[in-house]
Amino acid sequence: MAPPNDAPFTFSRSEKVFTLLGALLGMLLAALDQTIVATAGPAIQDDLSIPASLYSWITTSYLVASTVMVPLWGKMSDQFGRRKILVTGILVFLAGSFLCGAAWGTVPLILFRAVQGLGSAALFTSAFAVVADLFPPAERGKYQGLFGGVFGLSSVVGPLVGGFITDTFGWHWVFFINLPVGVVALAVIFLRMPALRRPRTAPPKWDLAGVACLVVAVVPLLLALSLGRSHTAPGEAGFSWGSWQVLGLFAVSLVGAVLFVLVEAQADEPLLDLRLFQEKTFALGNATVFVIGAVFLSAFTFLPLFMVNVVGLSATRSGLTIMPLTLGVVAGNVLSGQLASRLGRYKVLMLGALVLLCVGFAVMGFTLSPDSTQATVTAKMVLMGLGMGPTIPLYTLAIQNAVPPRQIGVATSTTTFFRQLGSTVGVALAGVVFASALSHPMQTRTEQEASGTPAEVRSHLGVGMPGVSGEGGEAPVASQGLRMDRATKEAFTQATSSVYRVAIWVTLVALVLTALLPERPLRRGPMPPPPME
Template sequence: MAPSAATASADTLSAAMPSFTRAQKVFTMLGALLGLLLAALDQTIVATAGPAIQADLHIPASLYAWLTTAYLVASTMMVPVWGKLSDLLGRRAVLAVGILVFLAGSFLCGAARSTVALILFRAVQGLGSAALFTAALAVVADLFEPRERGKYQGLFGAVFGLSSVVGPLVGGFITDHFGWHWVFFINLPVGAVALTLVLLRMPKLRPPGMARGGLDVPGAVFLALAVVPLLLALSLGRGDGGAWAWTSWRILGLFALSVLGTVLLLRVERRAKEPLLDLKLFRIRAFSTANVAVFIIGAAFLSGVVFLPLFMVNVVGLSATRSGLTITPLTLGVVAGNVLSGQLVSKLGKYKVLLLGSLVLLMVGFTVMGFTLSPESTQAGVTMKMVLVGLGLGPSIPIFTMAIQNAVPRERIGVATASATFFRQLGMTLGVALLGTVFAAALSREMGARMPGATEGLPESVRAEVAVVAPGMSGEGSAPAAGFQGEAVKARLRTEFDAERARVSEAERARVDAEEQRALASVDRVHLVVKEAFTSGVSAVYRIAIGIALLAFLVTLLLPEQPLRTGRASAPME
């Protein structure tokens, strides 16, 4: 789209903004924020309760990741569908149905008594969460003119950030005191409040001028054929822990099926009267460029979160709970970046310079993490460095979403918002798979090269313990390792050698003493190798993330700056 056309589009959108009372805006925002909080909290709360769920239901290791995969696949697949429905039926209808589906899934998950049932009901939760993500973010564009949207979009980004801090703490407390079932049941009262606000105080928010056609069912079918195999391949193609190797026929077959589905989807959407994914929108430069940038940022988003606990457990020596709290500064940085950037966009009326500045800050944060982590790193030192990463990531969620919404006609805002969420989640899945492979390769290389020499002098029982310290934890849904407990191993060895000394003669005690010293020295060498290997693996992740952030920066340079103009409210909305 030419610059002049883009500006005219922004003016038209602004001038057509409807008017709402203050009470309508407040209660609508509260309902949307609560709905979004449900979906965002569920991801982190369930992750904390995962070990308890696994132990109670006797979930095999090969199926454990499906607790996350089922939710992710169902949610990502349905985002474009709910986005289109929100344009056709209105945000209120989609948000209400999404809450009902999510709550139904939550109740069924809490009542589940088998692994298969829980996985299926997690998929139901995912179906509902997609509606919550899509409709909630689109509400801001319905209620506020483009110039004001930034500061309100920041609130939704803050909800994402806060959920990752509050979720693990709440999940741990509920699991310890009430049982894992209540991790799901707790959604019911919160969802009831959100549903009440949506049904009683929220306007329909159906864009005027939208065609009354039905849902593009063929498009939805081929979208599922394109997305589901792709997400399954990216989620399961780890090559470790029972997952399938990247070159296995299963993974290659899933990728081939995804390509076929994508080709069929593009053919159908070109001819559809009301397409699920309006391909014409990609002719708008701001829309297409921002979505590419969102996809790339999604690939870097989880790199700062998924792999850091592995470093904190295996190198710094923290417990799994304390390692999770190390991410808190990153999260607070994300929240601060969301809110401050939104306020600045609303004040300045420009967003591109803020996006570029945040991406520079993100590259600096990744560089610091990638080149300064060491086996001697402390919790305080790592925590301070993570603030930079959080501040760099923060503006990406609200500002890119706002830029995408600002680029399209109002009757396409639901589809546009869904596209941002869809490409961000695809990017996250691809990023975890890519960076997980990088992490596993660096870890395996260091372990393979140095561990055989380090374990010389260790008893066989200790060698077996070392072998399980470096599992292939390369993707979402894998729990952090317990870490190599060097001092505990040395204490056990001393006890064993003391018992042996008591059994042998005085003449043989010198031999036992020498073997003990060799074994204790080997434990120290193994501990150092483990720390250096995990440092190498996590550092490699952040170094690759620098390149991803740089690519996002270069794409953002191509993003046209569309003025966020203030206009009078005129066109009514139901």
Template sequence: MTQAPTAPPTYTHQQKMATLVGVLLALFLAALDQTVVSTATPEIIKELQFKTSWITWLTTAYLVTSTATLPIWGKLSDLYGRRRIVMTGVVLFTLASMLCGLAQDPTQLVLYRALQGLGSAAIFSTAFAVVGDIFTPQERPKYQGFFGAVFGLSSVVGPYAGGLLTDFISWRWVFYINVPIAIVALWFMITKMPPLKTSRGGKIDYVGGVLLITAVVPLLLALTLAPDTYAWGSPQIIGMFALALVSLILFIMQERRTAEPIVDLGLFKDRTYSITAVAAFLLGAAFLGTIVFLPLFMVNVLGVSATSAGAALTPLTLGVVAGNILSGQLVARIGKYKPVLLGSLVLLLVGYLILVFTLHPDETQFSIISKLVLLGIGLGPSIPLYTQLMINTAPRNKIGMASSSATFLRQMGSTIGVAILGTVFASSLTHQFESKVVPLVPKEMQSQFVGQKGAPREGSSEAAGFDEKKLIQDAHRKFEDQRTLAKAALIDNKPEAMKAFARNPQIPAQFKETLASGRVAPEARPFLKAAYDDTLRSLDAVEKDTTASIHKVGVAYKTAWTDAIRGIFEVGLIVVILGMIVTALIPEVPFQKQQGPQAPPVMD
């Protein structure tokens, strides 16, 4: 039996850096998958012949398993060591990636995606905890920016890598590409990474684990499937919410009485820990809301392609990376988290205010991109700093629990936030269309716009489009066809054209008989020439009115989308303000006064 040392072990700079590289590679592996797969999804759906009802499960299966098991993996890393758990996660993730690449039907791929989610949860729950193990509170902020950089790099590289692999090799390689990255990560972990194992034993709370899963899985499924698959008030959704609520109550009761809880509720008695947890949840909702809804604006209002809309988020990502790195350096320099967090939230608030008050249908892509940089810098510090605050507050032997809880709360905030914002957005867009667009549309076309909905899913930028330019071109083409027919019938006197033109109900009765016969007497030609001139003037006037009507509908369409998405940012603004208030309530704990190590990591 290993004896606990009286002081935490020290690691050489080489050990720390090699460990950091291994963990960052594992993190990059999991983060890259979230972006690279989205680009390949259309080809996957086509080749494996996904039914429409199964498409969302490509994301849902991964989301549910990766979120529901985060706290469990965090607890396991506290009990059995970070290296063992993160390596298990990498092996699971890599095995699942290979199986995804070999999948032959939708069922197989969805199941393997769920397995991938299990592996990614082990990686995400452990990565931030490793920083807490090998670095002191004073050192941690200097290195936390690397984690943001990994997420940023994966967000930029992922879509392009996924597109290149899918277009030039096969969609299956978006999964196979994980294998070489995993091999390098595992080499660093096996050869360089210390076990980072706590000095005391323990056992996992299996009852608590089952209750946690039965609380989180139905909740996530309900939030993902409503309102598109099932209505909010349907028995299926209500049943899932009820099961989640009952399981949550039983989980809390179990965690209070067990000796080895998966989530130690006692940690929430610490004011810093509990308030930081609430702030992490709120900022999770604000973060993903921007990523999901801005591409919809760019596709439906600016008229760019879905690929271009996704690429336009790159400045947001770079802003997040910059915010991560700069905030870490600032915290390390001044020795306090709160001023940096509040400063970043002020920037985020300004970014949301600019979007709320300046978003308009004539926005340019460059204008949107410039605003995204400010949002990214404001959002960047929220990912690592709240996590580090929770880690710094927790005892050393519960760092894994604190890290996984922070990630879990952030992901739950994102999922719940997108579900709520999506419902608000769908309702607002329906109202905007029925009040602004439908009255301008001919009755025979109104069914296309009544009840218009656009609630998106994560990573989606699909929506009903209104291509004004194409509609005007199509209308012009039809009017040109009418002019050509009129010339062939009334000037060239081609029999077939004359008969076709005679079927037009707007042709005066005195001309119908002549045109229908396909023959023209010489004395009738001047009258037909005059009728041709009248027809051209009439067609020109009608085309002008039609073009104006299409443009008017197009303006109303873009205005409806803009107002609906502005409403989303108004809600997001409220969330950010709440996040600022909660963050302001966090007690400032200087580095030198933070809780010392308890049951420090030891070498096997």
């Protein structure tokens, strides 16, 4: 069912239901896999004897492959139709899942995780593009909020499912479980999902030069951000930020980015039409998505460390305590989508969400203390989540509303690309802030607390554990150990607070960009968007 030119698609109610269900199942596959595999990571490492220097590559290979492929899948979905790309993405993802489950060693697992990443990029991109094909902008918000809610809930369900599967059936099944879910998704798609393809007057042209330049621009950048370290421990994969390896990767990435812009400006059918950036909503929207992405993942990454080292929870419980933050994201996501559909406006919701997010970061950054409890941190997490949630559907909605329907796939994939890139950059920079804020206070306070004690007692206190006996007697050593434990808590509190304080300023940048963002009323009818200037 292909409409001419930029006219919207028209569907029956059953076609909409099955199309949404197929896209939802595809997105659920990719979203659940990330959290389930993370939970099974220790068991995988133990069974395959994965060295510490390679363990992070299980995630890095997936992330790099997924990020690089996002723009490619988006362009191809505009050319060949959403159904073909969604089916292809699911098949690639399932092939990678089967190979990961059957992996016999570290290197094969890393390579097969990259295959999974190639497929997952199509699932994320297609999900939001399909919503744009099915519904006019005024109705998209509530459905995009639904997709965001599924993604958020997978962050809650994933660790529980991953732990159960790993403990009951073994880590191989965290990958094999994708196969029956994928088969159901394919059945739904083949049953009633239309092609979602627009007619073309000429065969599509492959922008191979653009693809090559994009790979050169993105892969070295992601590798540099993944491998860069403030401090490298023995056996740990990575290099210092000032090393020639990291600087060389950044240089190659810069060259690739320049070449990509030059090639795309001359291409007959570019991978990314640079003229889209002439549209102010598209340009500012993607810039804001990148900035928000920089703080989005950082808010989740360092909180478990605080819960373990300050609140005193186990590693497993610390992961589950992020559930209020995730549920806040889901609630904000769904609620903002519903409100945008009812109001026909999105900018006021964006600004309100970012103000709430700033308040949430400020509360976390200035009220965390060594005496914080799980209950007090939970309340603060909900506030942060409610501010984060609306940022997922609303900017995608605004950007889709600003481009012609024939370029929805490219526009959606570009937004996903900038969000993922921002998250990677943000986590790397937040890691530098956290490590810098942690190392100096830890060393200073340890020296202060241990000063004046016998040398042999100070050697025991290096581990910061109470009750270690020494020449001065058990009680004095226990007292010093408690003081050392307090010093550790204070250091982790300061480091975690520093991450959130920096996030305040980053969010303020996003707030300024959003204030400059033009707002087009969300179209309620089938009229295509006005032509771009």
